[in-house]
Amino acid sequence: SKLALLFVPAEFGDHGLYQFDAIDIEDSAVKFTSEETISAFVKSGESSEDAFYASSENAAAIVPTFRPTILRNMHKVFTLDSLAPVTSVLVGELAGNEVSPQFYTLCGRGPRSSLRILRHGLSVTELAVSELPGVPGGVFNVRDDRTTKNGKFYDRYIVVSFADATLVLSVGETVEEMGKESGFLTSDPTLACSALGNGDKDGGIVQVCPGGVRHIRRVNNQVNVSQWSVPGIKKIECASANESQILIALAGGELIYFELDPMSGNLTEACTRDIGTDVCCLDVGPVPKGKSRSLFAVVGSRDSNVRLLSLAPASLLEPKSSTTLGATKPYSAALSIVDGGDGASELTMTVGLEDGSALRANVDPITGAISTSPSRRFLGARPVSVSRVTLDGSPSTLLLSSRPWIGRNGNGRHSMAPMSYAPLDHGCSFSNEAVREGIVATSGTTLRILSVGENGGNNALLGNDDDEAFNATNVSLRYTPRQMCLLSAKVGETGKKIVLALVESDYNDYGAEEKKSMGFDGTGRLKTTSKKIESKSNDDAMDMDEDSDDDANNEEKKEEADEEDEDDINTRLTPIRGPVPSGKGHWGSCVRLVDPQNACSTLDCVELNRNEAALCCASVRFHSRGGESLLAVGTVTSMTMHPLGHKESHVVLYRVVNGDRLQFLHRTKVDDGPVLSLVHFQGRLLVGIGRTLRLYEMGKRQLLKKCELRGLPTMVKTLHAAGDRAYVGDMMQSLHFIRYDSTANRLVLVARDRSSRPITCQELLDMNTVAVGDKFGNVSILRLPGGADVGAIDVTGTRALWDSSREDATPKLETLCTYHVGEVVTSMTRASLVAGGAESLVYVTVTGRVGAFVPFTSREDVEFYTSLEGYLRVEAPRPTGRDPQAYRSYYAPTKHIIDGDLCDAYAQLPYETKQKIAEQLDRSVGEVMKKLEDTKNALL
Numbered sequence: 001s002k003l004a005l006l007f008v009p010a011e012f013g014d015h016g017l018y019q020f021d022a023i024d025i026e027d028s029a030v031k032f033t034s035e036e037t038i039s040a041f042v043k044s045g046e047s048s049e050d051a052f053y054a055s056s057e058n059a060a061a062i063v064p065t066f067r068p069t070i071l072r073n074m075h076k077v078f079t080l081d082s083l084a085p086v087t088s089v090l091v092g093e094l095a096g097n098e099v100s101p102q103f104y105t106l107c108g109r110g111p112r113s114s115l116r117i118l119r120h121g122l123s124v125t126e127l128a129v130s131e132l133p134g135v136p137g138g139v140f141n142v143r144d145d146r147t148t149k150n151g152k153f154y155d156r157y158i159v160v161s162f163a164d165a166t167l168v169l170s171v172g173e174t175v176e177e178m179g180k181e182s183g184f185l186t187s188d189p190t191l192a193c194s195a196l197g198n199g200d201k202d203g204g205i206v207q208v209c210p211g212g213v214r215h216i217r218r219v220n221n222q223v224n225v226s227q228w229s230v231p232g233i234k235k236i237e238c239a240s241a242n243e244s245q246i247l248i249a250l251a252g253g254e255l256i257y258f259e260l261d262p263m264s265g266n267l268t269e270a271c272t273r274d275i276g277t278d279v280c281c282l283d284v285g286p287v288p289k290g291k292s293r294s295l296f297a298v299v300g301s302r303d304s305n306v307r308l309l310s311l312a313p314a315s316l317l318e319p320k321s322s323t324t325l326g327a328t329k330p331y332s333a334a335l336s337i338v339d340g341g342d343g344a345s346e347l348t349m350t351v352g353l354e355d356g357s358a359l360r361a362n363v364d365p366i367t368g369a370i371s372t373s374p375s376r377r378f379l380g381a382r383p384v385s386v387s388r389v390t391l392d393g394s395p396s397t398l399l400l401s402s403r404p405w406i407g408r409n410g411n412g413r414h415s416m417a418p419m420s421y422a423p424l425d426h427g428c429s430f431s432n433e434a435v436r437e438g439i440v441a442t443s444g445t446t447l448r449i450l451s452v453g454e455n456g457g458n459n460a461l462l463g464n465d466d467d468e469a470f471n472a473t474n475v476s477l478r479y480t481p482r483q484m485c486l487l488s489a490k491v492g493e494t495g496k497k498i499v500l501a502l503v504e505s506d507y508n509d510y511g512a513e514e515k516k517s518m519g520f521d522g523t524g525r526l527k528t529t530s531k532k533i534e535s536k537s538n539d540d541a542m543d544m545d546e547d548s549d550d551d552a553n554n555e556e557k558k559e560e561a562d563e564e565d566e567d568d569i570n571t572r573l574t575p576i577r578g579p580v581p582s583g584k585g586h587w588g589s590c591v592r593l594v595d596p597q598n599a600c601s602t603l604d605c606v607e608l609n610r611n612e613a614a615l616c617c618a619s620v621r622f623h624s625r626g627g628e629s630l631l632a633v634g635t636v637t638s639m640t641m642h643p644l645g646h647k648e649s650h651v652v653l654y655r656v657v658n659g660d661r662l663q664f665l666h667r668t669k670v671d672d673g674p675v676l677s678l679v680h681f682q683g684r685l686l687v688g689i690g691r692t693l694r695l696y697e698m699g700k701r702q703l704l705k706k707c708e709l710r711g712l713p714t715m716v717k718t719l720h721a722a723g724d725r726a727y728v729g730d731m732m733q734s735l736h737f738i739r740y741d742s743t744a745n746r747l748v749l750v751a752r753d754r755s756s757r758p759i760t761c762q763e764l765l766d767m768n769t770v771a772v773g774d775k776f777g778n779v780s781i782l783r784l785p786g787g788a789d790v791g792a793i794d795v796t797g798t799r800a801l802w803d804s805s806r807e808d809a810t811p812k813l814e815t816l817c818t819y820h821v822g823e824v825v826t827s828m829t830r831a832s833l834v835a836g837g838a839e840s841l842v843y844v845t846v847t848g849r850v851g852a853f854v855p856f857t858s859r860e861d862v863e864f865y866t867s868l869e870g871y872l873r874v875e876a877p878r879p880t881g882r883d884p885q886a887y888r889s890y891y892a893p894t895k896h897i898i899d900g901d902l903c904d905a906y907a908q909l910p911y912e913t914k915q916k917i918a919e920q921l922d923r924s925v926g927e928v929m930k931k932l933e934d935t936k937n938a939l940l
Helices: 034-044 049-054 056-062 512-518 525-542 548-572 801-805 859-875 884-888 900-908 911-920 925-939
Strands: 005-008 015-020 074-080 086-092 102-107 114-120 124-131 138-149 152-161 166-171 175-178 192-195 205-209 212-219 222-229 236-241 245-250 254-260 267-274 279-283 296-301 305-310 319-324 330-341 344-353 357-363 375-378 385-391 394-400 404-410 413-418 426-430 438-443 446-452 470-476 481-491 495-507 587-595 601-607 612-621 629-637 648-657 661-670 675-681 684-689 692-697 704-709 716-722 725-730 735-741 746-752 759-766 769-774 778-783 814-820 825-831 840-845 850-853
Touching: 034 049, 034 056, 049 056, 074 548, 086 481, 086 840, 102 481, 138 426, 138 438, 192 236, 205 236, 205 245, 212 236, 222 267, 236 279, 245 279, 296 330, 296 344, 305 344, 319 357, 330 385, 330 394, 330 404, 344 385, 344 394, 344 404, 357 404, 375 925, 385 404, 385 426, 394 426, 413 925, 481 612, 481 629, 481 648, 495 612, 512 587, 587 612, 587 629, 587 661, 601 661, 612 684, 629 661, 629 675, 648 675, 648 684, 675 716, 675 725, 684 716, 704 746, 716 759, 725 759, 759 825, 759 840, 769 825, 814 884, 859 884, 859 900, 859 911, 859 925, 900 925, 911 925
Parallel strands: 086 825, 138 192, 279 330, 612 675
Antiparallel strands: 005 015, 015 074, 086 102, 102 114, 114 470, 124 446, 138 152, 152 166, 166 175, 192 205, 205 212, 212 222, 236 245, 245 254, 254 267, 279 296, 296 305, 305 319, 330 344, 344 357, 357 375, 385 394, 394 404, 404 413, 426 438, 438 446, 481 495, 495 587, 587 601, 612 629, 629 648, 648 661, 675 684, 684 692, 692 704, 716 725, 725 735, 735 746, 759 769, 769 778, 778 814, 825 840, 840 850
């Protein structure tokens, strides 16, 4: 059926969902049957079918050939992102204009591989941007009670407040500026405004200005305005309003409360109270569903106190509870009704502070008591503005500082994530027929309408079980990416620029030049484009006798048709690998230079020689070259996997010219094995070549060998350097600490690991501590014992050479931590992901997982999480029936690492189980949840 959908799961790369357009099969389509395969086997004379099918020469001889085109009978309707496999990761703020760092990950395999830039934040779609006559001081939305669809109300007005004026915009099919016909006072700023009434009856609109409160009503299509003016010379400093309640604060701390009379539809002054200090923010909160009023209001004052006042008729404006903020002052406040899990609702108070942090606390809906364990998080360098918005049909909080944030409750816990967007000044929710759940905000002198979520929807990842809010930008690559490094390139005389260098290579594949000479196009775009050019030339020939007006109309139609054709082609493109070489040792490889400040656009791409594969790269600064950053690339020619072998190995040096071009300097042939790792070492280049570690100096025509260390166990896989030490990861025999003796110009083995670990990646934590990942999915922290390197270098010259190489005389590394991740860890890096936060150990895996290890800073945290983990091992559900501790100790007993995934399961437990565990920890449920949230906030 043409209505059917086809889901294509991919082992590596993105998954796709396709829609059938037709089910026709062309007569000229390439066909191949099993009978032809059996016939070829019989003719070959082979005795074993396995040997026949395992030969790539036989496969190349019998398989049919075809020319790939774009998809004709189906097109892609949805892409499910997958990072698998991630071969390398780098974390840093390289874009140049963002607050938090980005994750640069090398993902995929073959022609579907990509460089992905992950940003911690919800994706934002910019729907409209309009210039304003000045810098606004606030923005508000006014609901239209007369237009409702599916039980939802849309916005009628957008009100923008300036220092001495108010701009009213009518929301319809278009957004138009309104004048006096709206009833708003446009000559004064607006402090608050809201539609009154519960939807069944139009209660009008309330506008609060510094001089008073205006009640705007329409009677018989005529605007009727009634105003309450401030007595004396006082002015209103701040105000808040909902569907039936208005609370204003005058200078000096006097609060005045108004209510909407449901019978007459008029506003009445209900109560007045003086709190004795100036008020800097307040909020009356939303009206609960099925209720007629909010029972509480939050008031922030300049004495650094936040008070919760009652709005119940029997105790109007009576204080219920308060909290002290210390040295900082409140800047904004909001009350929200959120989902607390198990179908229950919770009342939450969020306070934005002047020091750039936000405080959140639960409020008892009956007594109004503020929880004793409020959560506080630093958001940015600017005071935090708080407002209520709606996302995915659930109430959320918009927090604006030097970066916008979204906070919401989901799955029984509170989550916060930044928005990947420019800083905003003011914001509120927005809804109409085109944008069901959006945000209207101001930034500088512009008004913007935004939609949060992927592709303009609200399907954000915030609050999901296993995912944080990340959005990705993809840059397509030619081959499987192997490694990347940063280079500092010189631009002009004094300028500098950071660029990113990548090496890509694919086994059993032809290079780009060979594919081009064969006429191969992996997407079919060339064939489609040629057809379009022919049709366009034919169309141009037919339009010779048409009028000029018709020509213009036809040109516009052609442009629109071309855009539609281009969009249709993009949904039908499916990159495939090139022709399979008949022999062994064929490679396609290139070295790519990208600009991270320009969306990682490709600056230069150098295709390597035939069958030459680039496997590693590093930035090196030779002292003899004046400290200029050069790109060193380790290559292997005609390398085969089974059995492992190669013809030649080289170290190639490139220079970055003017920050946008690679210039070849020279290549150095090396012996003893393939080059798998490179690192800058004391103004020289340290190279891992098979079982040999070799130090090179820069020469005019090639690298000059200075010293080497032979006899490493199997093959050098990873390399790091710091000071006079080199940290060598062996492919099968774990980690080795090497020290360079400058007086004798030799490399000396200092210590090695007592366990055999097949190392895949490593990261230096300090001079004596290294984190390693192995092929079995384990992460270990190894440390050099104190004083172990004292006797590594013989300063007396009396020690025999054989004495220093004895196995039993070499110190052994201590294993500090061990943890089974469950997936092959392919890369690690140290990074701080929040401003002012401590560094964490970020890792990526072969299945596309991005994780982190967060260090504890106090013994109290260690004891708390150790106890919590112990209780959760018993109480947490086991979907597979497996003991969590046994799983984390799959290859070696877990040591000194807390299972964060298990601790995170606390939020999913029933409330009775939560309370039981909290009592055993001598804490409340809220305190345990706050501890978990604070630990996560220390990372993201």
